[in-house]
Amino acid sequence: MKNKTLAVPRPVPRRRVPSDWVQSTTSDTFAKLVLEGEGPIAVEFMSYGCAHCQLIEPVLQQVAAMVKSNEKIFRVNIAVEPELAERYEIQGTPTLIMFLDGSEVGRVEGPSPAVSTLLTAVRQPYES
Amino acid sequence: MKEANLLVTQKQEKPILLFDDECAVCRHIAHWVQKLAQTKSGDTTIIERPIGNDPDLLRFLNPDLDIWDAYATIHVLMPDGSMKLGGEAVAEVLRSLPATKWFTGTFAISAFGFRPFQTILNLAYAILADVRPLFGCGSCGTPRLWVRPIHWMIKWTKAIFGDRRKPSPTPYFTVLSATKRRLLPAPSQGLTQAPKLSAQISNPELTADSSDRHTSTIAFTKLALAKNDYRPFQRPQP
Numbered sequence: 594m595k596n597k598t599l600a601v602p603r604p605v606p607r608r609r610v611p612s613d614w615v616q617s618t619t620s621d622t623f624a625k626l627v628l629e630g631e632g633p634i635a636v637e638f639m640s641y642g643c644a645h646c647q648l649i650e651p652v653l654q655q656v657a658a659m660v661k662s663n664e665k666i667f668r669v670n671i672a673v674e675p676e677l678a679e680r681y682e683i684q685g686t687p688t689l690i691m692f693l694d695g696s697e698v699g700r701v702e703g704p705s706p707a708v709s710t711l712l713t714a715v716r717q718p719y720e721s
Numbered sequence: 722m723k724e725a726n727l728l729v730t731q732k733q734e735k736p737i738l739l740f741d742d743e744c745a746v747c748r749h750i751a752h753w754v755q756k757l758a759q760t761k762s763g764d765t766t767i768i769e770r771p772i773g774n775d776p777d778l779l780r781f782l783n784p785d786l787d788i789w790d791a792y793a794t795i796h797v798l799m800p801d802g803s804m805k806l807g808g809e810a811v812a813e814v815l816r817s818l819p820a821t822k823w824f825t826g827t828f829a830i831s832a833f834g835f836r837p838f839q840t841i842l843n844l845a846y847a848i849l850a851d852v853r854p855l856f857g858c859g860s861c862g863t864p865r866l867w868v869r870p871i872h873w874m875i876k877w878t879k880a881i882f883g884d885r886r887k888p889s890p891t892p893y894f895t896v897l898s899a900t901k902r903r904l905l906p907a908p909s910q911g912l913t914q915a916p917k918l919s920a921q922i923s924n925p926e927l928t929a930d931s932s933d934r935h936t937s938t939i940a941f942t943k944l945a946l947a948k949n950d951y952r953p954f955q956r957p958q959p
Binding site: 624640641642644647649650673 | 774
């Protein structure tokens, strides 16, 4: 009987899915979660195919974890929700829009993927 | 869920190649693979799937599959439940194609734990992934440092001779272009509903200095309001 070399599958580096501090929202839930939501709410308009959104993602998760006690951060995928992107005149991704009581109080387009930048972006509109 | 079930059924039989549907290069390669994967009986040896926009659907396919990772590098989901990435995934695709299967044995050749042909393939994939922005991949982000001179040359050439390509409806920002900010007065000034945005800070003092690019949004607002320097925003012409 011939010896057969068994093909051993090479190990694939497995990545743990991080805790999702940034919740996804759609046009169905946007009004309830964002416009009627209480307190400061930041919304990231993004797309999964956008390389800069990918750079921002882990940093935004960190920031969302830091501010979770007094601020919520949501994500809108503009590839799925083009009408929301149209309504808020999104010129590119990622764009962060800060809402308070349903009104836009600030926005940052294409922020640098640094904790300090994003923290400033999501906090300062509510500090005045 | 119907689509997810369909994918799972397919996953058990054949490898699934996930590709970035927003990247023209990836689309062309997937199309090429699709053509080569056709057998005489009309069946295919590999399934191509755009990555799409549903992270849950991807996790349904493989619990370790993250949508961000899927967009970052080529993934092939194997029928045994494992995943192949990058050059290894390319090797798997070539193995599954009837036309290229004959030479894929070379990728397994190993000398002292080093697989020269697989290494060459990994390198080739890394180079292809880096140069994708040169071929109009809007979703690939800022080109790598070594690709930037070529990228600039292409841009200048297009600027001189004209670019007839249709611009993407929603461009992606990159680290290099991340300078724009548009702000509204604080809610205390009477905004009651989501307004139409029509203002953009245009003062060069506020935006030109790259060291000051990421200062606070409120600082921008206050300064711009104090200087009364809002002007109507005009969508850039393609």
